[in-house]
Structures are given as structure tokens and as C-alpha cells.
Amino acid sequence: MKYKKHVFICTNQKDAPKKCCGAERGSALVEAFKASLKEKGLSAEIRAQKAGCLDVCAFGPGLVVYPEGVFYGNVQLSDVEEIVESNLVGDKAVERLVIA
């Protein structure tokens, strides 16, 4: 396994009025995850990156953490540190944000 954890964050932009994650919100989340991982010296073993539509549009902004395949929805910038500590450094999902 190249990465201990690999986070894919939807940055897909759908046309209104579809609910979606959005390029802007998704990219802000990607940057927040990357900054947190870099600060902790974990960028080599844990990767957070952009992805296209994860098919959880109704629950956006959405992301998935592999290898466990936990999907999170309605993720805000203020949730990033908790997800990093609990589910990336640790192996415990942040249950209140889990959608699948």
C-alpha cells in the first residue's frame, strides 16, 4: 500500500440548482487537509487530493477515506482537524459526519 490513508475530496462543479460539493469548497478542503498533514510531517504516508464526483452530491461537500472506504458528507473546514486526528492519524471514523 503506497499510502497508509488516501483521502479523495470532491471538487466537482455541477450546474445549479443541483446540490454539490463545488470546485471552490472542495479545493479549500483539499488545501486544509494538505496543510494539516504537512504540519504533522505526514504528507509522505497520508495523501489528500482532489477527485471528481463521488456520487454523494446530496450530502456535499463530500470525501472518502481509503483503504477503509468511509464516506463523509457536509464536511466543513472546521471538521478537518478532527478527521485528520481521528481517522487519518488514528483509525476511528468521525461518526457524526459519516454518510456511507
Added chain:
Amino acid sequence: MKYKKHVFICTNQKDAPKKCCGAERGSALVEAFKASLKEKGLSAEIRAQKAGCLDVCAFGPGLVVYPEGVFYGNVQLSDVEEIVESNLVGDKAVERLVIA
């Protein structure tokens, strides 16, 4: 696990002369995987989609299959059916294309 298998294909476009996967080649692979899965009636349980840079640029076009975390490089359209049958329908990696 929402998906039995989840394939992320790099469609990131880097500036020349960097080796990369590229929007055009990556998107053609995404479409080929989607078409194969749809034809087999597997779209609900196996998802293939676009992703940003997977950090395997030197080996592009690249993709990763989760939950096992197998990275493939130099993937051509002619390799799609073999990857689908062997590693998505089945659980056997296509070793000649594995890079990590």
C-alpha cells in the same frame, strides 16, 4: 463499504515538459472503464471516476484501485478490459502494470 471497488484515474494536466497523465488520456480511460462496467451491469457496486494528481506522474497514465490500494501505470485503453475482469470483477492485480 459503499463500493466493492473504487477506481480513481488521474486526469490532471501538468505543463510540459513534465510527464503526466493528462486530461485527455485520463478522461478516455474513465469513459472506457465506465462503459465496461455499465455493459456488465456493475456500475452500482464498482465505480470508476476522475481524480486529480495521484503523484505517480512519471508512470502515467496512472490509476489506483481501492480498497486494496493497487497503483497502475502506463495504462492504455487496450488494458481496461483486463483490469476490469481481473482486478474489479476479480481480486487479482494485473501484475505487468502494477507500479505500487
